[in-house]
Amino acid sequence: MEPKIFKTALLNNRGPSVMSAVNEGLEATVADLGALLDAGEGAVVTLVAGETRLAAHRAVLGARSPVFAATFRHDTAEARRGKVVIRDVEGPVLRQLLVYCYTGEAPQLAGVAPQLLTAADKYGLTALKGRCEQQLVAQLDVHNAAAAAVLAVRHSCPGLVESAVAFIREHSHRVMASQGWADAVLNSPCEVIEIHRLLADLHQESSEPTTQDSEPPAATPPESGHGGTPAAASDAAPPPTDLHPRVHEPTTQDSEPPAATPPESGHGGTPAAASDAAPPPTDLHPRVHEPTTQDSEPPAATPPEVAHGGTPAAAVPPPTDRISRVRNLSAKEKRRRLLQAAKDGALEDLRALLAVGADTGSWDWYGWTALHYAVKRGDVQAVRCLLNSGAEVEVSTWWGDTPLHRAAMKNNVEVVSALAASGADVNARAAFRWTPLHFTAMYGHTEVVTALLDMGADRNAVNETRDTPLKLAIENNRDQLLDILK
Incomplete structure (x- = not known):
């Protein structure tokens, strides 16, 4: 335009x-x-x-x-x-x-x-x-x-x-x-x-999540410019960021990335044993998908017997007819549908896709995973379902936001608690070194501030401009937080 x-x-x-x-x-x-x-x-x-x-x-x-x-x-x-x-x-x-x-x-x-x-x-x-x-x-x-x-x-x-x-x-x-x-x-x-x-x-x-025929464009690590901003960016590249860029080797039509083997224990979202072909875990560092052949489909995820907090991983198993409709889809289409199901809050579709091995580590053009979508909606069931199926709790968007950062912004105590119970770092750093506590203090979310502090959030953490959560609360007139953050 x-x-x-x-x-x-x-x-x-x-x-x-x-x-x-x-x-x-x-x-x-x-x-x-x-x-x-x-x-x-x-x-x-x-x-x-x-x-x-x-x-x-x-x-x-x-x-x-x-x-x-x-x-x-x-x-x-x-x-x-x-x-x-x-x-x-x-x-x-x-x-x-x-x-x-x-x-x-x-x-x-x-x-x-x-x-x-x-x-x-x-x-x-x-x-x-x-x-x-x-x-x-x-x-x-x-x-x-x-x-x-x-x-x-x-x-x-x-x-x-x-x-x-x-x-x-x-x-x-x-x-x-x-x-x-x-x-x-x-x-x-x-x-x-x-x-x-x-x-x-x-x-x-x-926008919709990536379609079957369109892969996210490859991210080229930008050169550093003023204030951590890329000095130049190609019009075909994803939004530049001063964070550690994640590199995505685009797959061809005949190659699909393997699915990560689900963990035996959900705590921390880290598999107990991972295949050499599985994509490595990530925080804010580059993530690389190694292409495989057309005939290699990710194995179906086996839900763990016990989920986080001792809750069954799937209280209601997905109907067999839903599973049969998605079982033979390509890995690419399963990834696309998983993102869409999380975005729409379609819990049964989400469960069915996870049951047939849809890759929970897939992300869209902005680096959002299914877990980010579920957190944004405040869908606690979807969040727990993804965590139980091995979704990485520390994965970050292009802007460096982990799911816990997004949950703190959205003022959802239940989702914050679910992520923390799964090993989310309450002091994780996003762009400009903001922690979840910085965000929720700026927005004045009293319950989330209290919950994060109880979970060990550092009230004295400083961001790139030396602001503490208390300073942000004062600057934004969040008077109800002053005593809590002192």
Whole structure:
């Protein structure tokens, strides 16, 4: 899709909610200016931004901005002196802010939209903020998309978040090879973590697992660029990542990878004895599938007698008719259907596919396995079924998320407990060295925070920018977690 057409479509899709705010602001302008008729002595205040000084009427500022209104209503230093110093807004941006307060227009919006959006958010100018969102969506390109997404996440702009994230996914390789992406990774790691999560969620909602006729493209380990971002990426390659890339040797039509022999004991998800031909276990390190011949099918998985926690591996065995329908499928098709069953929550299909040896280690274009899909759905039965059949509990996505990271993000205590009981590392590191506790502290998930701490999560763990879970909780106003994390 051409970038111009893409941006126009996104803008039109987000139009009603943003336009509503803009229209309300324009309709209120005349009423706000009418307050000048009653303004008396002391009605003028000076706004200062650097070397810029602008005179304005308190009545207009107070009517347009709830923040200015509160400043002038109370006995503040600004109200007494008649001067407001604005330290985080540049002179040209302040001028546009003031012009908007008086006229409902921002003539130079195209040049200052990012800074003006920040100022509009600070002073509660909802209509101006919406107009800035419109402008930024219209200006999206591969160089500024990362900055726009960071700005949208930081200032809670749902429309711009959706548009910027969709644009990044549409042009992922070019965006992630740009200086703009490198700057975002270096300067705004918390926002980039959220963008990664949104990209993964968007992919799950908009795409199907790999089909029988399409294998995931081979991943070429990228060269390191600024902030751990690849310096260059091919348009045919999967999304680049600064984590240890996993290498997937694409199989041909006549070659299938062997299935991993299920473990005797489910704890840790590690087989008691593995065949030399079986793919090696992985954490964040490269995973390599060695091709075999067309006639080599993975052996059927034999469910262990005792699952994690002493629960039978299959409380309800899959119906024989379901097994018969999938028994003779190719290994590739079994893998595809296993991913789809986990994604859809089709538990009986999942059990049948596992019973005939579907490979639990298969992943899709973004590195998601069936276990990741089941965790995302919060499907505890599917999660346990996969773990009992040998699914690797420490497998990671392209962004470094293990199933436990995803469960922590989704605030699912039961799934977190099931993964931990199977040997998941509660202090595993994802992108930028975030642990599951970092994620759940940022999102304010009290029950999961408590559960992870009980399981041995390190409350003093620091990520790449030296943030502890407590610091993230404070920065995101998660007051209910402060005593727990101290």
